[in-house]
Amino acid sequence: MEASDILIGVVGKTNVGKSTFFAAATELSVAIENRPFTTIEPNVGVGYVRKRCVHVDLGLPKCDARNSICIDGDRFIPVKLMDVAGLVPGAHKGRGLGNRFLDDLRRADVLILVVDASGATSPEGVPAEPGTYDPVEEVESMIREVDEWMYGIISKDWEKFAKTVDTGGVTDVAGALAQRLSGLSITKASVARALEETGLAGRKLSTWTSDELREFMRTLRRIAKPIVVAANKVDVPAAAEGVRRLKEALEPKGIPVVPTSALSELILRRAARAGIVKYKPGDPDFEVVDESKLTGRQREALELIRERVLRKWGGTGVQQAINEAVFGVLGMIAVYPVEDVNRYTDREGRVLPDVVLVPRGTTARELAYRIHTDLGKTFLYAIDARTKRRLGESYQLKDGDVIKIVAAAARR
Template structure:
């Protein structure tokens, strides 16, 4: 699972990325601080099914007080400006790094104090809803451009050789994870003769790019700098952007708390509505003041919103569930006796056989049945798994 963090310059993308990954990256109050994409690993929360008498031995996703932290890859890219596809700002070439992303989190400045080019102005000087619109068009221009490279020659060869449009698009957009269902949806909603690309007008291509992007790169909006705004502003933005999910957040507060937690100055669990200070005498006066301010923000918003934004993307937008594959359905262990070693993110609706393929191609091909670790019932190949299931796969040797 991979999520891209996008937005115009100076809205706090790298702060959000750093808060979630604790990777040290450049953060500064001016545009184009990030020049090359940053990659790191964040985590989402899932209840760990381990029993008190047999605690888990996590391999990929650590367990903290009954909560499993399941890894999600995150990519932070440079800021986009209007006209990026014409080379403005840092252009849009870096978006190629997002080809494999399953979804996008667009960070906006809820307080409306960054202009389109990221230069800071007074709060309320820009409308965050508008940048969601133009940024979407920059993404369309990016896909349109990929679609258009050497278009005429390839389009003709598709028709001459009687190739399928699906093949053509998949090759064009390699790695953009354009699914057959996305292409089918585009076929239904566009009145374009999709099987004859040489007859497409440039406008047809742009409309196709827009449709494919909608399916391949779903988006939520993380409204940052909420410390300088109000819940009423968030609600207004929500109403404007509906049906796109909007979560308010204060990335700066989250970054401070996670770093202070790492340094042992506070006790803070990401996503929590409050934190503790184990030893106030270890804090300087400015540190204490900063933490007081953060406590105010948490009280107003119910938390920093950072963890919620990520989880809204993974669960609400991308419809993922967590599954625990095991090799022994009684002890919930793998072949080495580790209890609930792996927590996997898979799409809602994943079948028992689908899970087998996900664990290993051989398991998928040799699949006989699966066994539910709780009920010990056999699950057929097409059985859709419930969230947080513990599943053993039985395969031919």
């Protein structure tokens, strides 16, 4: 099973539960220890977004999921997650392991910033008493590190670059900036949007002040590398106030805050894998299926998770944070391509085998290209399998669409 092209960077300082979040989300074995720099090389694994499978809406008894997993009517669609070593203040200047950490984020489409909502971790990643540190300042510090790193990339030899663009007859300034930032996986469309939002569109690059360049890069980071905050350690009572303050400070700025207990999610997933409980990632509760496998201590731990996390917050937050990153800030939708619009099957007769994550606004022809280049080149029209209506190339796909692509026969 292949993950989609989406790459989520999991970031944060040491000891906030970042690697625990990654392990819970991917069930990939990583080093989870109470010391700085446990994660030296970036770990890449497969996590999942969770969405109600379209076969339920269509009244079908089941589907034959192939590139994803369907569990009790919920479709789990793979995405890539990257766990990057813990950030420390001054990392953009090379402190700690410095730019090596930040460079790992170049390919990320969205960042999940894991923070200690209980305020029990110092800026250097040293454990402390709950309530000692400010989680809002923790978020702001981490965002500054990423912003300053990106500013450092674009500001290098800026005057020379700006003069070349201004005097070289370059009319596509957004394209030139996007080319300069190509190593960050930033699109021309994102650059153009940042130019408009900062009021710098149409201005010669050589007239930009350093403050304007900084503001441009902050805006571009917000657009091209959006952030979801996983307010971790909500199993600690002191975290409730931290979550409140984080939501109050960040959500008006467009940064979602998800109350999270990565440790609780990891415990539940391992218990489910061992056959002790029945639990799907993202569920608001679990069911013990084999009491005989539980020790008294394990039973007590599970009840604490139920009381302190699931009933209080509605879930552990790990699945919710991934869903928010993909469906929320990235604005992705799920589309099901099929061959037979009457039976909702592929050419092998499998029911709704594949689901594709695409950005909202994707057209039918763009979907055809996504499936196969030849389909895009020879595209004739698409068919909405629900209504059997013929759709043109510019039709914008909707979440949950079941689509057949009709193309011209390939020439021999």
